[in-house]
Amino acid sequence: DAGVTQSPTHLIKTRGQHVTLRCSPISGHKSVSWYQQVLGQGPQFIFQYYEKEERGRGNFPDRFSARQFPNYSSELNVNALLLGDSALYLCASSSGRPFSTEAFFGQGTRLTVV
Amino acid sequence: EDQVTQSPEALRLQEGESSSLNCSYTVSGLRGLFWYRQDPGKGPEFLFTLYSAGEEKEKERLKATLTKKESFLHITAPKPEDSATYLCAVHPNTNAGKSTFGDGTTLTVKP
Numbered sequence: 001d002a003g004v005t006q007s008p009t010h011l012i013k014t015r016g017q018h019v020t021l022r023c024s025p026i027s028g029h030k031s032v033s034w035y036q037q038v039l040g041q042g043p044q045f046i047f048q049y050y051e052k053e054e055r056g057r058g059n060f061p062d063r064f065s066a067r068q069f070p071n072y073s074s075e076l077n078v079n080a081l082l083l084g085d086s087a088l089y090l091c092a093s094s095s096g097r098p099f100s101t102e103a104f105f106g107q108g109t110r111l112t113v114v
Numbered sequence: 115e116d117q118v119t120q121s122p123e124a125l126r127l128q129e130g131e132s133s134s135l136n137c138s139y140t141v142s143g144l145r146g147l148f149w150y151r152q153d154p155g156k157g158p159e160f161l162f163t164l165y166s167a168g169e170e171k172e173k174e175r176l177k178a179t180l181t182k183k184e185s186f187l188h189i190t191a192p193k194p195e196d197s198a199t200y201l202c203a204v205h206p207n208t209n210a211g212k213s214t215f216g217d218g219t220t221l222t223v224k225p
Contacts, residue, residue, distance in 0.1 A: 004157075033213075042118070042201055042215030043158070056212045090157050103213065105150075105157035 002027070004093045004106035012112045013081050021076045021109045023091030031055070032074040033103060034066055035090040043090055049074055078111075086113045116141045120202050120216035127192055127223050135187040135200055135219045143207030147185050149178050150201040152218065158201055192223045 005024045013019050025032050031050040035043035045058040049068035063079045078085055088110050092103035119138045127133055139147065146165050150158035162171045164180040171178050175196065177188040187200055199218040206212065 042217045045212045048212065058212060102160060102163055104160055107157045
């Protein structure tokens, strides 16, 4: 079975532009979470979606938004990019069963804002 | 607010030299504590979930333990391929999906 897949793997954008990152969860998993990881730090929680509904949101500005599709894949959108948005964006897949905790990560999208 | 602190930030070992990594946490009701391994430029790789104080889990040269305030990842006779950043995270006892991560311990094992 395929693991969590993210696209693109690398991306370079200019300040002020917007970006869309994509994630496909493990087959059978209904929950997707997004994390931002700045170099040298641990991942920071951005969003979680389950059955197309937002289940949790981290301390990120409204420039960050996400959605989940009927096939459980997900998009993370970031508007008005800032230099500080440069990071590794990680998608994590989990079953979504109540109180289920194990999450499996994709390889990430490396976003560079110039 | 949930917090996770990992120590040391970096650890250099000789091949075969056993050691432990520490993860101290505060959380408003712990549902699970996770350990992940992360290689440079890649996503975290799931290692263990621990649910309650006193629980232990093992995988090859790694053993994770949990108390009410901290977790340890013991590495026995490490090999160079164990070199990576080890991340600890806590998941609260709610139905929200937020896990809080520490900043990791970067382990280097010299042959």
